[in-house]
Amino acid sequence: MISIWEKDILYAPVDILIAGSGLMGLWTAYEIKKRRPGLSVQIIDRGNIPTGASTRNAGFACFGSATELISDKANTGNDLMLEVVNNRYKGIQKTRAVLGDAAIGFEPCGGYEAIQANYKEYAFLQEHIDTLNKDLQSITGLPQTFTIDNGALQTQGLTGFDALVYSSLEGALHSGKLVNSLTALVQQMGVTIRMHTELLHWEQLATQINVQTPGAIIPCQQLIIATNGFTQNLLPELHIKPGRGQVVVTKPIPGLRLHGTFHFDEGFYYWRHLGNRVLLGGGRNMAFEEEETCELQTTGTIQNVLHRFLQQHILQPYGIGNTEDVIDYSWAGIMAFTENKLPQVTTVAPNIHAVIACNGMGVALSSVIAEQVADTVFR
Template structure:
């Protein structure tokens, strides 16, 4: 074990009631809700990166809970009950974000969400889905057909547009910063650059061994490492899935705002300061995107550019200024894994690419188990 000073031993490496592994949105919201319930508990969060490492800071900044075709796909996979529960959690999570943080502070813009359709088939179930969503949004029509917007927005190869006024966009970096400030103010300790190598469960505590040969102890641990959870939970039904993004140069008089979905949510884009932020296309090459490598690749970026130039901005070919990738946690279904593994170990993982909306609720669910 690497030697530490008495000062470090009594502060940064002091025994904790709870150690949370992962300082992304899930880990931070979990710490926040536990502190709300148990203000006196000593809580620390360890994070392997110098900043939160994973999808939390590498997403597209959508504050959404799902498009019509995504919902229909999820019902086919999980059934109506689970899908509605998941949508309710996403919707509630967005409400929590706005409850605890000022819209201006996190660049939250409730411009609405839209889905582009090239086929009539999903519209056959529009009324039924709206009936199901009434219990969540209290709106008789959560999804509204707005085909008149196609020409206004300038999209090509689009037969229908569906509007959802309950969706918006935010700045993940500013939300992360605000959330960090909040949990630190509650006396939660955060150790960045601390990679967990192994843990040992004992009768009265858990010992955590770090990559730099330091030791931490806790009464309980909560694993919030999402796509990176296989090392700690080898049997968990979760696989990493890479999401790639690009951003264009500023485009004068960009005619639309809001967040946009296409093809069951596999493509998504938004107006970010008159630039187009576009992500997705994972469904064009599923196998290559089941990876932990957070790098962009030519085939996916090419697919995104084709969609940009053929559908969003026909025949425009704007310059791309930024590209990046983030790693999401997926599985055989999108329902998150929020579990008490035993009396000392818990997990909150597999957020299915909807961590921004789900993390506040998932954190609260874990707090209720403690």
């Protein structure tokens, strides 16, 4: 049983209760408090830190590589592809404007996509990029969002690739600083955040929603579920697919030439400089079924894929023969995916909403999608 003090303070009724303290939950709290400062807003999370993807990503401030966007255009149509890119681009600009570059460790280092000659569109790469640039000009304001820069293959020290596509608009950031800064901001706005408080289930009553946590019930007027890849455990009917992303980071490499953010294979591989270290992630397309999971452990299958990639494409100029000797960190994060690659904002019952599936682009998308959530809450 809880005490009367706990009931009055720790488990007191709130106007808005948000499950999930990652970027999506934090930005949603920000948007709600910005519009209605007088509302009581509380975020709960089952962990001691957000353990999905918000602090376990690669720290990219990107809106999509050229071949990824070409692929999306073929799969979903040009209009939907541009809608997603527009939201990603606006999201990056909003994050920088609200929090400031220094607070999130933003580096305007530019981004590259590495391409091999066996890529299905390689023969028409320039033609595809010209078309893509025309489509993107209204979003980015640049006549050339993407340019071919093959000379950078040597200056960046990359091996085993035939072309590089460059965008000056992409950059890198520090994911931990981003979450920390946004957390501090919403707390200053009056949002309460309670960790180690898991949403177990809820009961919808005539005048409120009772949310059961391990400690006690928290009554609320509206419930927002922002648990991303873990949402399938609460709302399996939404058919959200989790996707594990695995990452490795090397020890410091003297004389590292690599500088910028990089993509390969329609975005399934991604790497960047991290000071004089290399951060590399991805490879889940080598084992889709195995990586469709909420388990946070790294696996030998994908770790071996990443080690081979490092050896073949990044480490050769530095005389590092054994990749195992240079790996310093490895981890996994959980993303969420929809079939059409569009984020999902859904009202699952009166005053109960779910916001999920930024499809691996939560850093860019969450601040903008949170506006849609607030629109839904106040509709």
